[in-house]
Amino acid sequence: MLDKGSAVNTENYRDQSAFIRLLGRLGMRNSRSFAIAMVIPTLIFMVIMTVYPMISTVFYSFTDFKLLKPDTDFIGLENFISLFQNEYFRKAIWVTVKFTALSVFFEMIIGLLLALYVNSIQNRMIQKTMRITMLLPYLFPTVTVALSWSMMLSPNYGVVNQWLSTIGLPTFSWFADVATAFPMLVVIDVWQNTPFVFLLIYAALQSIPQDQYKAAMIDGAGTRNTFRYITLPNLKTSLALCALLRTIDTFRIFDKVNLLTGGGPANSTTTITQYIYNFGIKPLKFGLGSAGALIMTVLVLILAAIYIKNALKSNPN
Numbered sequence: 001m002l003d004k005g006s007a008v009n010t011e012n013y014r015d016q017s018a019f020i021r022l023l024g025r026l027g028m029r030n031s032r033s034f035a036i037a038m039v040i041p042t043l044i045f046m047v048i049m050t051v052y053p054m055i056s057t058v059f060y061s062f063t064d065f066k067l068l069k070p071d072t073d074f075i076g077l078e079n080f081i082s083l084f085q086n087e088y089f090r091k092a093i094w095v096t097v098k099f100t101a102l103s104v105f106f107e108m109i110i111g112l113l114l115a116l117y118v119n120s121i122q123n124r125m126i127q128k129t130m131r132i133t134m135l136l137p138y139l140f141p142t143v144t145v146a147l148s149w150s151m152m153l154s155p156n157y158g159v160v161n162q163w164l165s166t167i168g169l170p171t172f173s174w175f176a177d178v179a180t181a182f183p184m185l186v187v188i189d190v191w192q193n194t195p196f197v198f199l200l201i202y203a204a205l206q207s208i209p210q211d212q213y214k215a216a217m218i219d220g221a222g223t224r225n226t227f228r229y230i231t232l233p234n235l236k237t238s239l240a241l242c243a244l245l246r247t248i249d250t251f252r253i254f255d256k257v258n259l260l261t262g263g264g265p266a267n268s269t270t271t272i273t274q275y276i277y278n279f280g281i282k283p284l285k286f287g288l289g290s291a292g293a294l295i296m297t298v299l300v301l302i303l304a305a306i307y308i309k310n311a312l313k314s315n316p317n
């Protein structure tokens with residue numbers, strides 16, 4: 001007499017056999033046909049969630065589509081001309097480029113230095129602890145990071161202003177002052193995303209053959225020459241990849257700006273995405289917003305193409 005466990009196993013085996021027979025009747029015994037059948041649901045999902053919105057954005061960018069307007073007319077390039085003639089949009093492009101350049105630059109430099117430092121620690125336990133600790137800012141949700149910094153930098157009860165007043169230094173309205181709002185956004189973005197750069201470069205450092213360092217030590221190469229002729233050449237591909245990924249991600253920043261400054265003061269922190277939200281999404285002018293999104297996509301593709309071209313030149317093989 002079979003026990004309960006054996007009965008369950010027998011039932012599972014029968015179910016599996018029935019499923020295999022069903023696939024056989026459907027002509028799915030062929031591995032290629034089975035693979036295609038498994039991929040089709042993913043392709044359908046990708047088409048619905050990616051291809052269709054992209055095509056819709058391109059189409060609506062050439063129309064005056066508004067959510068509350070009953071009729072939609074084809075207006076050609078009027079949305080694009082209007083955007084490039086708009087002083088605030090041109091300023092938003094400049095703010096976005098400047099923010100991306102500064103953030104990516106500092107993230108790359110700090111991430112590289114941190115990776116080199118942690119990789120040089122001989123004690124494995126200390127190295128592991130520091131590695132985990134440094135990743136914490138990147139693991140926090142962006143909303144949590146923005147709200148935490150907003151409380152710390154509050155002009156009324158923020159811990160930063162309280163500390164500055166304690167030591168006799170002037171306090172600031174960090175996100176309401178043109179002189180401090182933009183730099184603080186850069187600081188917050190660098191603080192949160194430097195661990196991403198650190199992680200990729202640290203992993204690349206771990207993959208460098210130790211024989212190269214031993215040969216350099218035997219030849220009497222100093223720390224500077226070792227870094228210049230061994231470490232840096234082995235990190236070129238990883239550095240280019242980090243710069244590319246961080247540029248794409250930073251160029252489309254929205255959440256921090258929207259939560260902390262809303263594009264102010266005096267549009268000093270208005271990025272392209274914030275402009276699209278303020279002047280396209282909020283007033284329901286989806287035609288204008290789609291044109292702005294298309295321009296941003298083209299700019300990101302241009303930057304990505306430049307990075308990839310330079311990476312291929314430096315790595316011809």
